[in-house]
Amino acid sequence: xxxxxxxxxxxxxxxxxxxxxGPLHVGGSRTALFNYLFAQKNGGRFVLRIEDTDKERSLQKxxxxxxxxxxxxxxxWNEGPDIGGKFGPYKQTQRTDIYKKYLEKLLGENKAYYCxxxxxxxxxxxxxxxxxxxxxxxxxxxxRLSKETVEKNLAEKKSSVIRFRIENKKIKFNDLIRxxxxxxxxxxxxxxxAKDLDSPLYHFAVVVDDFEMEISHVIRGExxxxxxxxxxxxxxxxxxxxxxxxxxPLMLNTDRSKLSKRQGDVALADYHNSGYLPEALVNFMVLxxxxxxxxxxxxSLSELVKEFSIEKVQxxxxxxxIDRLDFLNGFYIREKNIEKLTELCKPYLREAGLLVAGQVxxxxxxxxxxxxxxxxxxxxxxxxxxxxxxxxxxxxxxDLLKWSTMQDTExxxxxxxxxxxxxxxxxxxxxxxxxxxxxxxxxxxxxxGYPEKNKGYLLWPLRVAxxxxxxxxxPFEIADILGKEKTIKRIEQAIKLL
RNA sequence: GCUCCCAUCGUAUAGCCUGGUCUAGUACGCAGGAUUUUCAUUCCUGUAACGCCGGUUCAAAUCCGGCUGGGAGCACCA
Numbered sequence: 001x002x003x004x005x006x007x008x009x010x011x012x013x014x015x016x017x018x019x020x021x022g023p024l025h026v027g028g029s030r031t032a033l034f035n036y037l038f039a040q041k042n043g044g045r046f047v048l049r050i051e052d053t054d055k056e057r058s059l060q061k062x063x064x065x066x067x068x069x070x071x072x073x074x075x076x077w078n079e080g081p082d083i084g085g086k087f088g089p090y091k092q093t094q095r096t097d098i099y100k101k102y103l104e105k106l107l108g109e110n111k112a113y114y115c116x117x118x119x120x121x122x123x124x125x126x127x128x129x130x131x132x133x134x135x136x137x138x139x140x141x142x143x144r145l146s147k148e149t150v151e152k153n154l155a156e157k158k159s160s161v162i163r164f165r166i167e168n169k170k171i172k173f174n175d176l177i178r179x180x181x182x183x184x185x186x187x188x189x190x191x192x193x194a195k196d197l198d199s200p201l202y203h204f205a206v207v208v209d210d211f212e213m214e215i216s217h218v219i220r221g222e223x224x225x226x227x228x229x230x231x232x233x234x235x236x237x238x239x240x241x242x243x244x245x246x247x248x249p250l251m252l253n254t255d256r257s258k259l260s261k262r263q264g265d266v267a268l269a270d271y272h273n274s275g276y277l278p279e280a281l282v283n284f285m286v287l288x289x290x291x292x293x294x295x296x297x298x299x300s301l302s303e304l305v306k307e308f309s310i311e312k313v314q315x316x317x318x319x320x321x322i323d324r325l326d327f328l329n330g331f332y333i334r335e336k337n338i339e340k341l342t343e344l345c346k347p348y349l350r351e352a353g354l355l356v357a358g359q360v361x362x363x364x365x366x367x368x369x370x371x372x373x374x375x376x377x378x379x380x381x382x383x384x385x386x387x388x389x390x391x392x393x394x395x396x397x398x399d400l401l402k403w404s405t406m407q408d409t410e411x412x413x414x415x416x417x418x419x420x421x422x423x424x425x426x427x428x429x430x431x432x433x434x435x436x437x438x439x440x441x442x443x444x445x446x447x448x449g450y451p452e453k454n455k456g457y458l459l460w461p462l463r464v465a466x467x468x469x470x471x472x473x474x475p476f477e478i479a480d481i482l483g484k485e486k487t488i489k490r491i492e493q494a495i496k497l498l
Numbered sequence: 499g500c501u502c503c504c505a506u507c508g509u510a511u512a513g514c515c516u517g518g519u520c521u522a523g524u525a526c527g528c529a530g531g532a533u534u535u536u537c538a539u540u541c542c543u544g545u546a547a548c549g550c551c552g553g554u555u556c557a558a559a560u561c562c563g564g565c566u567g568g569g570a571g572c573a574c575c576a
Contacts, residue, residue, distance in 0.1 A: 019576050054575055119574065126573085135500040136572060161574050178503070187501060192574050202576050226502060226571040249504085256568060284510095287525090291511055295524050314511080317569065321509045324526045334539075374539040385538095403535075441535085456535035463535065471537035 012044025013216045016070075016077070017206065019051040020062035023267035024069040026320070027221060027251045027259055030285040034248060035219045036075045037286070037308040047213055048080030050091040053205050063091070069268045073278045074301050079213075087213040092205050095212075099200040102208050102238060103162060103193070111237045112193060114150050115142040115163045137189025138163070162197075163190040164204070164234055171229035176217070176246035177313050183229040191230050207231050211240040219246045219310070222317070223258070246310055249289045250317040259320055271325075275348065275379025277336075280329035288318040298331070326377040333376050342369045345382040352383040354390040364389075367481045371473040389481060394468040394490060398497045403460035410448065411461045412498040417444055418462045419491045422479065430480040437462070437476065465494035 016032040018024065039046035048070070052058035067082055079085025089095060106112035115138075122138070129136045143165065145153075153160065166188045175181050193204035200208070210218060225247045235242055251259040259266060265274075271281060283299050291314075292299075292307045299307070333341065342365055349355040360368070372385040388394060401411050421440045425432050441458040444450070450457045463475040466487065472478065479487045 017576090021576075051576065057575075115574090117574095122574085130499065130572095133499040137500095159574090181502075183502065187572085189572090195574055199574090201574070206576090221570095222503070223570060224576090227576090229502095247503085250570070252569080254509085258570070287510065289510090293512070295512080297511095297525055316504050318511090319509055321526075324510065327526055330539090372538095375537070454535075459535035461535095467536095469536090473537090474535080 011214075011216065012039060012042040013047065013214050014039050014044060014219055015047040015049050015210070015213065015215050017049040017051045017209075017220075018066050019054060019057075020059055020066060021054060021057040022062060023269050024066045025259075025266050026268050026271070026281075026285065027266070028066075029069070029073060029075075029268045029281070030251060030288065031219070031221055031248060032070055032075055033073070033282060033285055034290075034308075034310075034313070036077075037304055038217065038219060038246075038310055039078075040305040041308050044216070045078040046076070047085070047087070047215070048077040048082075048090060049209060049213070050081050051202065051205065053092050053200060053202060055093070055199075058093075065269065069272065072272060073268070073282060092200075092209065095205075095209070096198050096200075098212060099194070099205060099208055100197050103197055103200065103204070106164065106193075106237060107162065109237075110165075112162050112164045113143060113145070113190075114154065114160045115190075115192070116145075116153050116158050116160050117141055118159075135187050137187065138191075140190060143190060160196070161192045162194040164193045164230075164237070166190050166230070166233055167236075171232055173228060173232060173242070173245060175225075176219075176244060176310055177249075178225075178247060178315060181225070181228075183226070185229055185233060188230060193234070203227065203230055204234060207234045207238070207240065210243055211235070211238070215243050217244045217246060219248065222247045222250050246313070249314050251288060252317045252319045254319060254321075256317065256319065258317075264320075264322060275344075275381070276325065276329050277332045277344075277379075280325065280332045283332075284325045284328050287324075288320065289314045298328075330377045333373055333379070336373075338366050338370050341373060342366045344379050345369050348380050348383050349386075349390075352387070354383065354387060356390075359390060364481055367477075371477040371481070375471075388467045388469060388472070389478075391468075393493065396465070396468050396494055396497060400464050400468075400470060401461045401494060401497070403456045404454075406457065406461075408498045410457075412495055413448075414444060414458050414461045415465060415491050415495050415498075418458065418465075419488060419495070422484065422487060422491070425484070428480070428484045430476050433479050434476040461494070462491070466490050 014035045016028075016035045018028050036046050038044070048067075050063050052063070063081065067080075077083070079087060079090060081090040084090075103112070125139060126136045142163070166185050168186045170182055171185050172180060172182045191203055192201055194200040228245060232242060253259055253263045255263075265271060268281070279300060282301055282304070286299065286304055286308075287297065290308070290312055293312055336344070346355060368386050368389050369382065372382055375385050376382060403411075406414075417440055418437065421436045422433070425436055437459065438455065441455040442452065444458045445452050445454065448457070459475055463472060463478070466475055466478045466482065467473075482490070
């Protein structure tokens, strides 16, 4: 049997290979992003491959979710389960025949063997080894079973798995990010590469697929670093070329452990749903473990494609710092044009029951978003920030109306004055509102003997009367959006409290 | 426990390869200030780091060694 290894095609081909056992993780998203950028930068191809060999945990809906979220981020692949490609299929469960062929080859060459040890047995040995302080590894019990015994066991349908014989030698490889890395394969123990001929396991399937799909660079998370020597050994046994490896630093919790559910969300969809923008997430994730070496920190995906270089990827893990994500997201929110931002906010308003048909016009809605956007960190913030615009009647806290040392009667006078000024406005626009009120504030302060420059005596009670909130946009903006009738009504409702 | 990886302000990082220009830069955060009726935005100022010990050298954040600390992996998961 003479199967000569295909040479790596020369062209850059990378892959992102998630297993569909749950929603797309932010760590996975970043891995996908780096692969995508690397491919784009080098004129290569980016492959999406679904590693669903774990039949118990893999679900079609997660494959769909992964695809949906990656697309939302703006990451595109050249080959994948949804679009096909020259090296398909791109789901491992559809590639059983390919794996089988190689599995038989390994078995035939005695580079792999059937193992009949039970799981309980194995677990007990593992415990024993751990307690003795040695590295747990398979003891090779079934490695030298006679051909007859194996055939007899197989004929009796004894449960079995297929193990790969690990060669006892040192494995050295060069990692694009970490440099030379060396492992001693003697510590490894023979790995299980398949449950049976039709059920390959991770280590085996990746190696075969990376070869069959002519992957040139394997860019993945650092958690895979210890897996690499095993995979290299399998490649060698099969006569495959060795791809170039690059192990990305991990994303960390605040306590510096591997990012996990606990300190916050880990599913990309969670960030998506709570109103983070894809451009913010991309910008944020890429800067976790990479930087351009310049002081530029704001990057669009297309700028990233130009400036990305894998050599500048960091070795140490990076803490996922939500403050920075919030800053970036706020920045991108402020950058968005108002039509688009309004569209993006609508689902949140609708979900909160605020967007009832006919209640506000499109124009009003855009104004609401416009005056709220400097306060938004996430799209979902729009609800809390703007709910009072939609309310029919405000539930006012009387104490909030008070500014400085003002007494109830003075607040009442202030609101009465506002009522008067606003009632007299003919053309209801923000300019007239502001001009009228500003003049009124000066007048009011002089009359009452308040510090002349402090417009709060008039404006604070007004703003609270209109918004019901401690913090809000200016009363001018609110009044403009509310319209004359509603504005006056709210002022009068507030006066009744005093 | 074993193997491997890693180590600059609270966080992300620049600088390290090619020692001097580093009294260590930037951003977020935080503190203070300006603008402002409030909050936010914007602008200004400030805050704070080369883990430790030894070696090489005229000179070390930068090179070498050790230590310490942190992380990941050790499945019939991926």
